Amino acid sequence: MVVEKLSKTWFNLVHGRNLVYNQCWEDPRLDRVALELTSNDRVVVITSAGCNALDYALAGAGHVHAVDMNLRQNALLELKQAGIRKLDYEDFFQIFGNGGHPQWSTIYTQKLRPELSDTTRKFWDRKKAFFTGDTRRKSFYFHCTSGTFAYIINVYIDRIAKLRDGVNAILAASSLEQQRDIFKQYKLAESLWRPFIRWAMRRDMTLALLGVPRAQRKQIDEQYPGGILQFVMDRVEAVFTKLPIKDNYFWRVYLTGQYTPECCPEYLKPEGFAQLKAGAVDRVSTHTNHILGFLQETPHQISRFILLDHMDWLSKDPAMAILTQEWQGIMDKAAPNARVLWRSAGLNGEFVNPIQVTVNGQKKTLGEALEYNRPLAEELHAKDRVHTYGSFCIANIKNT
Numbered sequence: 001m002v003v004e005k006l007s008k009t010w011f012n013l014v015h016g017r018n019l020v021y022n023q024c025w026e027d028p029r030l031d032r033v034a035l036e037l038t039s040n041d042r043v044v045v046i047t048s049a050g051c052n053a054l055d056y057a058l059a060g061a062g063h064v065h066a067v068d069m070n071l072r073q074n075a076l077l078e079l080k081q082a083g084i085r086k087l088d089y090e091d092f093f094q095i096f097g098n099g100g101h102p103q104w105s106t107i108y109t110q111k112l113r114p115e116l117s118d119t120t121r122k123f124w125d126r127k128k129a130f131f132t133g134d135t136r137r138k139s140f141y142f143h144c145t146s147g148t149f150a151y152i153i154n155v156y157i158d159r160i161a162k163l164r165d166g167v168n169a170i171l172a173a174s175s176l177e178q179q180r181d182i183f184k185q186y187k188l189a190e191s192l193w194r195p196f197i198r199w200a201m202r203r204d205m206t207l208a209l210l211g212v213p214r215a216q217r218k219q220i221d222e223q224y225p226g227g228i229l230q231f232v233m234d235r236v237e238a239v240f241t242k243l244p245i246k247d248n249y250f251w252r253v254y255l256t257g258q259y260t261p262e263c264c265p266e267y268l269k270p271e272g273f274a275q276l277k278a279g280a281v282d283r284v285s286t287h288t289n290h291i292l293g294f295l296q297e298t299p300h301q302i303s304r305f306i307l308l309d310h311m312d313w314l315s316k317d318p319a320m321a322i323l324t325q326e327w328q329g330i331m332d333k334a335a336p337n338a339r340v341l342w343r344s345a346g347l348n349g350e351f352v353n354p355i356q357v358t359v360n361g362q363k364k365t366l367g368e369a370l371e372y373n374r375p376l377a378e379e380l381h382a383k384d385r386v387h388t389y390g391s392f393c394i395a396n397i398k399n400t
Contacts, residue, residue, distance in 0.1 A: 018144065019076060020072075025386055027384050030392070034377070039060055044065045047068035054267040063284075071288045085115060093268055096140075098139070099139030105128060154255070216345045223348075224390065247262075292322070336399055340395050340397065350372070377394045
C-alpha cells in the first residue's frame with residue numbers, strides 16, 4: 001500500500017507539472033486504416049503531442065477535437081499550429097524536425113508568440129530553451145519527461161554501452177535481413193540490456209517518465225511472461241529485427257534527437273505541411289479538459305473516438321467508476337455508426353466489456369453495445385511501428 005501511494009504521488013508529480021510527451025507514441029498509419037475518415041467525421045482524440053490530431057486532419061476528417069487534461073500538451077499542439085500558419089516549411093522543419101533552430105528566440109517572439117493563447121504563451125515564454133539548441137540537450141526531443149528518458153538512454157548508448165555505431169548502422173539498414181545481421185553483429189541484445197538498465201526498467205520512477213502509471217505496469221506484470229522488463233526487451237528486439245526501420249520515425253527521433261525528411265510524421269513532410277497550411281490546420285481545435293468533461297460540454301455528436309491507452313490508467317478500482325462515466329458519455333454523444341479505437345498495455349484490451357452503460361434507455365454491457373473488428377485489429381497491430389502495446393481494439397458502437 002505504501003509503495004502504491006508513493007508511486008501514485010511520483011506519477012502525479014511528473015504528469016501534473018510537466019510536458020510529458022514530445023511526440024505521439026501511437027502509429028497513425030494504423031489509425032487511418034481503422035478509422036476510414038471522411039469529411040463527415042467529427043473526431044475526439046487525446047492530444048498527447050498533437051502529431052496524430054494533425055494527421056487525422058490530413059487524412060480528411062471534418063474536424064478534430066484534441067482533448068487533454070494537461071494544458072502543456074495542448075500548448076505544444078498550439079505551437080505547431082502557429083508554426084504551420086506563420087512559418088515557411090524550412091523553418092518549421094528545422095524547429096520540429098531537427099528539434100531546434102538557431103534563430104528560435106526571434107522566430108518565437110516575432111512570428112509565433114502573437115498567435116498563441118494567453119495560457120500557451122505563458123508556458124512557452126518559460127520554456128524557450130527547449131528549441132534553442134544551446135543546452136547540453138541539443139534537441140527538443142531530449143526535453144520534457146519522455147525526452148529526458150530518451151536523453152539518458154542516448155548518453156548510455158554513447159558513453160557506457162558504446163553502441164552508437166551499431167544503432168546508426170541499424171537505422172541506415174535498407175532491409176530486414178540487414179537489420180537482423182547488424183543486430184547480431186553488434187550484439188545489441190546483450191550490450192543494451194546491462195544490469196543497470198534492467199534494474200531501471202523495473203522502477204515506477206523510470207516508467208513514470210515514459211507516461212506509464214503503476215496500474216498499466218501491473219497489467220503487463222500480470223499478463224506477460226517475465227513481466228514489464230521482458231515485455232520491453234521483446235518489443236525492442238521486434239522493432240529492430242522484425243519490422244522495417246527505415247520509416248520508423250518514432251524510434252528514430254528518440255535514438256537520434258531528430259527526424260529526417262524521409263522518416264518523419266506526415267505533418268512534417270512538404271506535402272503534409274502545405275495541405276495543413278492551405279486550411280486543414282483550422283480543422284483541429286484544442287480543449288483542456290478530460291474526455292468526459294469535453295463530451296458533457298460539446299453540443300456535437302462524435303463519430304470517431306481515439307482513446308489511446310488511457311483506459312489502462314483507470315482499469316483498477318476506484319478509478320473504474322470514472323471509466324464507466326466516460327463510456328456513458330461516449331454513448332450519449334456518439335453519432336450513428338460511431339467507431340472507437342484504443343490501445344492497451346495488456347494483452348486483451350477488451351477488459352472494458354463488463355462495464356455497464358445505458359443505450360437508448362436500455363442497460364447493456366460494453367460487450368453487448370460494441371461490435372469489435374478483431375481480424376483487422378490483429379492485422380494492424382502486427383504492423384505497429386511503435387510496437388510497445390499489448391493489444392489494439394477497433395469497435396463500432398451498435399446503432400440498436
